[in-house]
Amino acid sequence: MPDPRPIVVSGMRPTGRLHLGHLHGALANWVRLQADHECFFFSADWHALTTNYHDTAIIKPAEREMFIDFIAAGVDPQKATLFVQSEVKEHAELYLLLGMITPLGWLERSPSYKEMRENITDRDLALYGFLGYPVLMTADIIMYKATRVPVGVDQVAHLELSREIARKFNFHYGNVFPEPQPLLTEVPKIVGTDGRKMSKSYGNTIDLGESAESTAKKIMGAVTDPARKRRQDPGNPDICGIFYLHKVYSTPDTVAWVDQNCRTAGIGCVDCKRKLLEKLGPAQEEMRARREALLAHPGDVDDLVQLGTRKARAVAERTMAQVRSAMKLA
Numbered sequence: 133m134p135d136p137r138p139i140v141v142s143g144m145r146p147t148g149r150l151h152l153g154h155l156h157g158a159l160a161n162w163v164r165l166q167a168d169h170e171c172f173f174f175s176a177d178w179h180a181l182t183t184n185y186h187d188t189a190i191i192k193p194a195e196r197e198m199f200i201d202f203i204a205a206g207v208d209p210q211k212a213t214l215f216v217q218s219e220v221k222e223h224a225e226l227y228l229l230l231g232m233i234t235p236l237g238w239l240e241r242s243p244s245y246k247e248m249r250e251n252i253t254d255r256d257l258a259l260y261g262f263l264g265y266p267v268l269m270t271a272d273i274i275m276y277k278a279t280r281v282p283v284g285v286d287q288v289a290h291l292e293l294s295r296e297i298a299r300k301f302n303f304h305y306g307n308v309f310p311e312p313q314p315l316l317t318e319v320p321k322i323v324g325t326d327g328r329k330m331s332k333s334y335g336n337t338i339d340l341g342e343s344a345e346s347t348a349k350k351i352m353g354a355v356t357d358p359a360r361k362r363r364q365d366p367g368n369p370d371i372c373g374i375f376y377l378h379k380v381y382s383t384p385d386t387v388a389w390v391d392q393n394c395r396t397a398g399i400g401c402v403d404c405k406r407k408l409l410e411k412l413g414p415a416q417e418e419m420r421a422r423r424e425a426l427l428a429h430p431g432d433v434d435d436l437v438q439l440g441t442r443k444a445r446a447v448a449e450r451t452m453a454q455v456r457s458a459m460k461l462a
């Protein structure tokens with residue numbers, strides 16, 4: 133019997149330790165979704181090559197750490213299928229076939245293509261693989277006939293491209309793929325310690341389960357509202373990354389206290405950061421303990437991922453049999 137629940141597919145690139153941006157921007161949502169959706173969550177190791185082609189040695193160690201982070205954050209391999217993209221070779225086949233029908237102009241207009249080319253300047257990204265990234269992403273999603281893809285508002289245009297590719301496939305070869313709909317989720321805004329988007333490429337992250345001590349060091353050095361040059365200058369919490377973290381970690385009373393006292397210079401940024409650390413420090417230590425328990429038995433995590441990968445492969449084989457038949461290639 134096919135699983136009647138909506139199908140959700142989402143992946144992450146294994147390029148380093150996950151951080152608080154991943155936790156609150158994606159993982160917390162995945163944990164909620166796994167309760168009533170059929171979820172496929174994967175390591176996008178081929179995608180990691182699009183920006184990390186020069187340093188492939190980090191991908192596999194980062195992948196294991198990433199799966200440990202997934203599980204430590206509450207993703208349950210009994211409820212969701214965890215798998216490795218490159219171990220389901222059908223993704224490459226579907227990527228190739230979709231590449232045959234995807235107009236170049238669609239890819240060149242992709243907002244993330246433009247954004248990453250502007251922001252990542254320390255390596256050459258004028259590459260076919262980088263431009264074709266959304267085609268591979270489409271293959272990843274529609275392979276499992278995903279009906280929903282959890283995205284933030286800034287990624288809706290990206291998913292629209294996947295829908296267009298799926299539509300074009302269906303137009304030429306018959307109705308094989310549902311068009312994946314965005315599952316828009318309100319996620320808390322988290323920014324890096326320099327006020328930009330939290331990203332490993334910017335070196336501004338606070339990692340998942342980083343020690344309380346190291347977390348404190350980063351928080352105490354983090355950028356706040358630049359208008360608060362002196363203790364008596366009033367600030368605007370709405371543009372401050374520390375306030376965003378308060379909204380996630382602190383009680384509503386504390387959030388209201390910060391909101392009011394920042395604007396009136398009733399507190400200084402040091403007081404505000406210390407207050408945040410009262411909650412953020414222990415939360416990080418709890419996450420660290422869960423990670424360490426998993427790290428003590430890495431073989432168990434590998435087994436769970438292998439099991440998930442076999443399950444994903446079985447689904448992908450079925451889809452590709454349909455694709456080859458629809459395209460009259462079999």
Ligand code: SF4
Pocket residue numbers: 356357360367368369372373374375390393394395399400401402404405
């Ligand atoms: S008081 Fe808090 S919210 Fe206001 S600018 Fe300083 S750190 Fe940010």
